Amino acid sequence: MLYRKLSNKSDSLELSVITYGAFAAGGWMWGGTERKEAVESILKSYDAGVTSIDTAPVYGQGLSEEIVGEAIRDIPRDKVQILTKYGMRWDLKKGDFAMHSKDNDNNDLEIYKYAGKESVIKECEDSLRRLKVDYIDLYQIHWPESTTPIQETMEAVDQLIQQGKVRFAGVCNYNVEQLKEASKYVDIVSDQVAYSMLRKDIEADTIPYCLETKKGILAYSPMERGLLTGKIKAGHQFEQNDHRAKLPFYQEGNLQKINAFLDKIRPIAEEKNASLGQLVLRWTAEQPGITIVLAGARNASQAVQNAEAMNIDLSADELATIDGHLNELSLTR
Numbered sequence: 001m002l003y004r005k006l007s008n009k010s011d012s013l014e015l016s017v018i019t020y021g022a023f024a025a026g027g028w029m030w031g032g033t034e035r036k037e038a039v040e041s042i043l044k045s046y047d048a049g050v051t052s053i054d055t056a057p058v059y060g061q062g063l064s065e066e067i068v069g070e071a072i073r074d075i076p077r078d079k080v081q082i083l084t085k086y087g088m089r090w091d092l093k094k095g096d097f098a099m100h101s102k103d104n105d106n107n108d109l110e111i112y113k114y115a116g117k118e119s120v121i122k123e124c125e126d127s128l129r130r131l132k133v134d135y136i137d138l139y140q141i142h143w144p145e146s147t148t149p150i151q152e153t154m155e156a157v158d159q160l161i162q163q164g165k166v167r168f169a170g171v172c173n174y175n176v177e178q179l180k181e182a183s184k185y186v187d188i189v190s191d192q193v194a195y196s197m198l199r200k201d202i203e204a205d206t207i208p209y210c211l212e213t214k215k216g217i218l219a220y221s222p223m224e225r226g227l228l229t230g231k232i233k234a235g236h237q238f239e240q241n242d243h244r245a246k247l248p249f250y251q252e253g254n255l256q257k258i259n260a261f262l263d264k265i266r267p268i269a270e271e272k273n274a275s276l277g278q279l280v281l282r283w284t285a286e287q288p289g290i291t292i293v294l295a296g297a298r299n300a301s302q303a304v305q306n307a308e309a310m311n312i313d314l315s316a317d318e319l320a321t322i323d324g325h326l327n328e329l330s331l332t333r
């Protein structure tokens with residue numbers, strides 16, 4: 001495993017380049033979860049060098065954080081880095097309405113984006129309790145919201161840092177303007193954003209800005225939620241309430257093109273005795289400005305395979321070949 005610091009400061013937070021993403025582990029939006037399997041997948045990835053875990057209260061409405069808490073129970077606290085979030089409420093109708101959804105028991109949910117000061121402080125206490133820890137390594141706003149000034153939100157996080165409940169402040173899904181504003185009130189060490197072979201939008205401005213200001217980038221959904229492992233073909237049957245069935249990249253025309261692209265790069269993986277997913281994760285970790293690759297996993301075998309992606313090497317020629325095929329890909333979004 002490789003480990004990277006989120007910024008170039010000596011006391012900066014160091015994370016495993018493959019960080020375990022615990023979104024699917026919470027079941028919500030992913031057609032349910034197996035708690036035992038999820039705990040085991042975190043433990044097996046820790047054994048494979050993955051010391052950092054990313055979760056959020058809204059993932060399974062507390063369940064993902066509880067699973068993470070259970071998994072790390074016997075690991076010395078300073079050997080793991082816990083990344084969680086705030087600002088997505090399912091138990092309060094305040095802020096910006098985000099979406100209608102269903103919980104793991106198929107009950108209706110209404111999710112709001114809200115990061116008022118009192119809410120951030122309360123959410124932090126709830127997360128600490130569910131995770132059974134007394135501090136969070138990286139505390140990130142989950143989505144920007146329009147009803148609270150960024151100043152108010154970031155001052156709340158700064159207060160949590162002063163109290164020792166949070167070590168570092170990060171954000172998710174922030175654009176450059178929002179990053180600049182937030183950085184006035186607290187030291188923002190990272191932005192967690194969607195990035196994959198198929199979604200490179202942040203190369204236009206977020207990556208250059210973060211490189212210039214020495215902020216880390218945590219790339220989320222690097223396998224496009226399983227698609228880039230090559231296992232999703234036309235007609236794939238998803239469980240009820242698995243959000244992937246409706247995503248644009250999962251629709252028939254795109255699916256065919258993406259699988260044809262994967263067939264072109266498959267020989268590079270095979271030559272290294274690697275899976276396509278491993279090739280995709282390693283490619284992601286090699287992209288300029290991408291510090292951390294957040295890889296989700298449903299079970300121990302996926303988790304270990306993802307962790308071992310960092311054992312393969314990609315030459316400049318191989319990276320260029322992959323990029324050449326990517327440049328020929330034209331998808332509908």
Ligand SMILES: NC(=O)c1ccc[n+]([C@@H]2O[C@H](COP(=O)([O-])OP(=O)(O)OC[C@H]3O[C@@H](n4cnc5c(N)ncnc54)[C@H](OP(=O)(O)O)[C@@H]3O)[C@@H](O)[C@H]2O)c1
Pocket residue numbers: 020021022023024054055142172173192193219220221222223224225226227229231277294295296297298301302303305306
């Ligand atoms: N901040 C945000 O707004 C945001 C948004 C999304 C994600 N994230 C974070 O980023 C993390 C990673 O993103 P993600 O979970 O959305 O997507 P991902 O990592 O691209 O894909 C994860 C899914 O792909 C499948 N998979 C994983 N490893 C595999 C393997 N080796 N072989 C075959 N299939 C495999 C699993 O689903 P199946 O087995 O069910 O196919 C798994 O749940 C999340 O867990 C979360 O921590 C953050």
